Amino acid sequence: MRSRCYRCCSTCCGLTSWPWTCPFRCTLKLRCPWGWPVAAERGAVLRPGDWITYDDGDHLVVALAGTSVRLRSQSGTESVVLASHLMAAPDFAVTGTEPLPALEPSGLLATLPKPVLTAAKEWESHVLEVNRGLPSSAKPGASPRPEYDPAEHPLVERAQAKADELGVGLRTVNEKRARYARQGLWGLVDQRLVRTSEPTGRADARLVAAIREVLDAETHTSTGTRSRLIRRVIKAVEMTHGEGVVPLPSKNTFYKLIDALSAGRHTFGSAVTRRQAANRPQGPFTPTFADRPGEQVQIDSTPLDVMVVLDSGVTARADLTIAVDVATRTVCAAVLRPVGTKAVDASLLLARMLVPEPMRPGWSESLRMAASRMPHMRLLDADARMEQAAAKPVIVPDTVVIDGGKVFISDTFLRACERLGISVQRARPRTPTDKAIVEATFSSINTLFTQHLAGYTGRDVSRRGERVEDRAVWTVPELQDLLDEWLLAGWQVRPHSTLRDPFRPKRAMSPNDKYASLVAACGYLPLVLRGEDYLELLPVAWRAINDYGIQISYRTYDCPALAPHRREHSGITAKRGLWEVHYDPYDLSQVFVRTPGGWITAPWTQWPLVNAPFADFTWQHARRLAAEAGLDDTNETAVARVLDSLLTRAEHGPDTRSAKVAARTRTARAVPAPAAAPETERRAEPEPEVQPPAAAVEFGIFDAHAEAERWL
Incomplete structure (x- = not known):
């Protein structure tokens, strides 16, 4: 008895070995006339005797040993290559065989209309009956119909019988068989019904x-x-x-x-x-990851969506500058200032990051680090400042990511980072995704904190209520204290969806919990700041020490301690012998001069005439007012008189702009600078006995003209 491969119409002995395989490597699964399965030889398998294309040539597979393949080229040269290297070669292909049929796109099939899918399945049943003799709906043990019996009729006759049965041509049946062999059921779907069209249609x-x-x-x-x-x-x-x-x-x-x-x-x-x-990036967005605290800290500044009350009663918005640790999502520091953040504010942010957050009067005891889940005792052994610290991690950054704002690319901020050993990475222009975490943190602060405050403005004008400025009640110092307390009680203990425990990935962690788990693996590095470090973070100006003192922006600073250095060379040749002078732009009443013997504090010579703190923008505004009044804006005495009038009477006058400048000055000075960390070798001293406060005597502002008229 002989059997036949009903695809290639070849004959061979069908009784010697079952499952039977066609010697011509037929890829169709056939059925034995006696019910035995007929296996296809060619599958996703590489066997000895196959010819392959590799390394720009044809090779014969001689043997397979483990993960090694022995090849023989057409010239007779033999070589051994790893199977992984062979399969990964760009020109690798098995020649002399038919390609494997493609898998059916199950997702596309599920979206087809029911009539279209039913018609495709009917054609599948017809094709299987032509190829195997039995349709897909045939029950086990069923016999094929006489005209489709593979034992009696070759493939060509069965295809013609199917064409006569359906009333179609033989070519149509053969095309359906070929498409079914390549694409499966999807090849039998009427492509006219699933054809996608261009969104522009037939437009030119x-x-x-x-x-x-x-x-x-x-x-x-x-x-x-x-x-x-x-x-x-x-x-x-x-x-x-x-x-x-x-x-x-x-x-x-x-x-x-x-x-x-x-x-x-x-x-x-x-x-x-x-x-x-x-402004979205063209490529795929890649999130930022960090494995340890401080590996990357993102810094940014933005106006806060809330109106604050300045000292004069004028309402304005405040700038919020924050630093967010990527690994733990900890807000390392947050600084609020009146609109117009300066480089010294960014430097102040670095100083606040490197010292523990102290507990303040009125805060709950539950905000102490000793009452939190952070490793307080271990941190206390490494840093004595943790004794009275609040429950917020102290994170020393390795790298800070900034944008192109003038505040962060200023020499003051970059010099502070260099002194503290912090690398600065600048984000690409107009690419907020480079620091997406701090951008998202601003949105979270608005949602979780700012929108619950009186005087909330909304994120844009279309969301702003009516007369929002009348509802503002918080001053900048009060809002700063409230924000610091919320960061401890709300943000640091709130689970974040992006912080996960690798052993319990379904559970979100809080920043404090994440820090506690990472600090055990990465350690903790305390960085003790001295009292002079705050001066190092201030802006610097290079000036000469003359007989009359030091002059900065038409202001003269002098004191007896500068006497040994007048008209002397500082020893810094690169600066032509000028002296290094540091100043606080929010308090121009004094400057700090670096000398070989240490820092010298030089007050402003016209300070008794003003006797009130003022900022750099206040001084510039006073010079503009002096010029408008016809006075010499380079004469510091005349400008000092205008400045005194501005600081004492602006809030009562009709000039709203002057009132805002004066109020911003007092508000900026009201925000306390962070206390410098104590020296590690400094010992606790007994507190002095508290004396009852003496009766305060108010002194008026000295006015030379009024004093002269009184004496006359």
């Missing part, structure tokens, strides 16, 4: 290009209507190709075409959203 390619160009130009312009866009597109097409050259669709089709091409651009929506969408 030149018109589509013009629409895309005009849509790109709308990114940074004010939002308009579709009719305006259509007019601009028509003008652009006529200028480029000439009038009447490019066919234009009807008005309704034009609208549909614009809607299809502007999808996701927000061309006719919010201008802010449109610019943000256009």
Whole structure:
């Protein structure tokens, strides 16, 4: 008895070995006339005797040993290669065999309409009956119909019988069989019913290009209507190709075409959203990871969405500058200032990061680090400052990520980072995803904290309530204290979805919990700041010490301690012998001079005339007022008189701008600077006996003109 491969119509002995394999490597699964399965020889397997293409040549597989493959080239040269290297070769292919059939796209099949899928399955049953003799719905042990019996009729006859049965041509049946062999059930689906169309339809390619160009130009312009866009597109097409050259669709089709091409651009929506969408990175967004505290700290500044009350009663917004640790999501430090953050504020942020947050009067005892889940005792052994610290980690950054703001690229901030051994990494221009974590933290602060405050403005004008400034009640120092307390009681103990325990990935961790787990593996490095370190973080100016003292921006500073250094060379040749002078832009009443013997504090010579703290922007505003009054704005005595009038009477006068400047000055000075960390070798001293306060006597502001008139 002989059997036949009913695909290639060859004959061979069908009784010697079952499961039977076709010597011509037929890839179809056949059925033995007696019910035995017929296995296909060719599968996803490499066997000895196969010819392959490798290393720009044909090779014969001689033997397989473990993960090694012995090859023999056509010239007779033998070689041994690893199977992993062979399979990964770009030109590797098994020749002389038919390709493996593709897997069916199950997802696409699930989206087909039921009638389309039913028709495809009917054709599958017909194709299987032609190939195997039995349809897919045949029960086990069923016999094929006489005209489809593989033992009696070859493949060509069975295909012709199926064509006669369905009333189609033989070519149609053969095409269905071929497509089923390549794509499975998906190859039998009527592709006309699942064909995808271009979103632009049959519109002219030149018109589509013009629409895309005009849509790109709308990114940074004010939002308009579709009719305006259509007019601009028509003008652009006529200028480029000439009038009447490019066919234009009807008005309704034009609208549909614009809607299809502007999808996701927000061309006719919010201008802010449109610019943000256009600013997204072209490539895939890669999140930032860090394995230890301080590995990367992101710093940024933004106006806070809340109105604050300055000392004069004027309301204004405050700038919030924060530093966020990537590994633990800890807000290492947060500094609030009146709008107009300076480089010294960024340096102050670094100083606050490197010292523990002290407990303040009125705070709950539960906010102490000793009452938290952080390893307080172990940290106390490494750093004595943790004795009275609040429950917030002290993280020493290795790298800080900043943007291109003038505050962060200033010489003051970069010099402070260099002194503290911190690497600075600058984000790419207009790429907020480079510091996405600190950007997202601002949004979280607005959602979890700011929106619950009186005087909340909303994130934009469209979300702002009516007369919000009348509801403002918090001053900047009060809001700073409230923010610090919320960061301890809310943010640091709140579970974050991005912080996960590797052993319990379904459970979110809080920043304090994440820090406690990472500090055990990475250790803790205390960095003790001395009292002079705050002076090092202040802006620097190089000046000469003359007979009259030091002059900065038409202000003169002098004291007896400068006498040995007058008209002397500082020894710094690179600065032409000038002396290093540090100043606080929020308190210009004194400067600090570095000398070989240490720091010298030099007060302003006109300080008795003003006798009130003032900032750099206050001094510049006073100079403008002096110039408007016809006075010499380079004469510090005249400017000092204007400054005294500004600080004492501006809030009562009609000049709102002067009132805001004066109020910002007092508010900036009201925010206390962080206390320097004590020396490690400093011992605790007994507290002095507290004496009852003496009766305070108020002194008025010295006015030379009024004093002269009184004596006259």
